[in-house]
Amino acid sequence: MIYVKIENGFIVDRIASASCTDGYELDKTGTSRIGYKRAMWDDDWNVKPLSTLVSEGIEEIPTGYKLSDNGSQFIELTDAEKIKAKLLKPTEKEKLVDGKIVPKTMDELYADGLVSKDDYNVYITAMRQSSYASETDALFWKYQEDEITKDVWMKAKQTIRDKYKKV
Numbered sequence: 001m002i003y004v005k006i007e008n009g010f011i012v013d014r015i016a017s018a019s020c021t022d023g024y025e026l027d028k029t030g031t032s033r034i035g036y037k038r039a040m041w042d043d044d045w046n047v048k049p050l051s052t053l054v055s056e057g058i059e060e061i062p063t064g065y066k067l068s069d070n071g072s073q074f075i076e077l078t079d080a081e082k083i084k085a086k087l088l089k090p091t092e093k094e095k096l097v098d099g100k101i102v103p104k105t106m107d108e109l110y111a112d113g114l115v116s117k118d119d120y121n122v123y124i125t126a127m128r129q130s131s132y133a134s135e136t137d138a139l140f141w142k143y144q145e146d147e148i149t150k151d152v153w154m155k156a157k158q159t160i161r162d163k164y165k166k167v
Contacts, residue, residue: 002027006038050074063087110167117167124164131160 003024005013011032013024020026029045039058042048051071053059061067064087065074080099082088090101093114106123109115115123139153 002030002032004032004038009037009039011036011038121166124166127164128160131164132157135160 001017003015003017003020004011004027005024011034014027014032014034015021015024017024027041027045029041031045031047032041037058039056040048040053048056048058049071050059050073051067054061054067054071062074064077064082066077066081067073068075077085077087078099079088079101080096083090083096083101088101090096092112093104093109094101095104095108096102104112104114106115106120110117110120136153136156139148139156142148143150143153
C-alpha cells in the first residue's frame, strides 16, 4: 500500500508500507506524486478532472490557453481569441483572416501607405514578368511558328497588364 505525508497542503513524502505510519494517510489509488497539491485528488484519491481543478482554483489556465470543450485539457487560443483578450495585436503589415494573423497583400500595403509607389511598381513588374513567363512566352513561340495570330499573343499580354496595373 502507498502512504503519503501531507504538509501545508502538499504531498511531501510517499512510502510503500504494509501498515500506516504516524502522520501519513493511505493513497487508495497509488496515483499520488510528491510535490503536488493534495487537493488535486478527491477523498478516494481519484485525480480530479482538469475542469474541476480550474473551477476550484487549484490549477490556473495558462496565459494564451483555454479549457477544451470537454474540460479535459488546455488548448491554445486562436489568434482571434488572443486579439480579443489583448494578448496579441497584428502589426500594421498584418491582418486577421479566418481567425489567423496573416501578412497583408502588396495591394493592401500600398493602399495603407506602407509601401512606396516605386516599391509597389517593382512588385508589379516582377508579377508581370512571372506571368509572362508562365502564360505568354509559349504563345509567342506559337505565334513565331504561325500556329496562332499575333493578336492572340498580344491579348494574353494585355490581360496580364490589366491584372497587374502600375500606379
